Amino acid sequence: MFNWYVLNKLTYSSVSLSAPRVNVGIVNGREAKPHSRPYMVSVQTKEHHMCGGFLISDRFVMTAAHCRNNSPVLTVVLGAHDLRKKSENSVRFTVDSYHQHPDFTMESFHNDILLLKLEKKVQLNDNIKWISIPAKEGDIEAGSVCSIAGWGLLETNGKRSDHLMETNVTVMNNMECESKWGKDDFSTSQMMCVYGNGGSCDGDSGGPLVCGDTAVGVTSFGDPDLCNSLKLPEVYIKIAAYIPWIKKITGNVN
Known part of the structure; x- marks a missing residue:
């Protein structure tokens, strides 16, 4: 597994292909209404x-x-x-x-x-x-439409946004996510992932995945080469766990 300390010493473009990327920005998103989150x-x-x-x-x-x-x-x-x-x-x-x-x-x-x-x-x-967090353990149903927001990069290796950006995402089936990332990187009990037209990028790490009025996930990692990748979906820590x-x-x- 890739060492985060090393990642902080590198530019994102030089991270090895096998290393999951720290998430930092919203790609294909829209500017959030000021103070709506x-x-x-x-x-x-x-x-x-x-x-x-x-x-x-x-x-x-x-x-x-x-x-x-x-x-x-x-x-x-x-x-x-x-x-x-x-x-x-x-x-x-x-x-x-x-x-x-x-x-x-x-x-x-x-x-x-x-x-x-x-x-x-x-x-x-x-x-x-x-914002509320889950009161008890449990999974978010695959196919649920949720949202993410952040001040991260607007595209892979691109510029960071000074304004809060947001986008909608859809929760992926956890077994499908495990098949894409592999069991070493992805834990079905601790993690969940999403897909959509927009997604997280470098600088969005730590932000919430919000379903309804509840924060259900913490932005964690994604494809090392491409923000909002179709091949390797964005991964979130499952707060309920x-x-x-x-x-x-x-x-x-x-």
């Missing part, structure tokens, strides 16, 4: 966007564990739409503590989930709200 978080290092994330309570942000590799100190920006604008009442928070899943390792994408406890409680408003661990860290959120 008030749970969205920009996870940043040195005040530069690196990953997506989402607010699951007034104290915790969920993102992907690999987002912290090579970046031990993160801050989060809440309530943003255009990351260049300081005037839209977005708020930057420092992270009080990092809670990476204990079984996540740099060698694989399994258990690629991270909880960020913020320095203080978030003051919720029209632009900043948390981690409910006991999440509750242990956060208390009973929501």
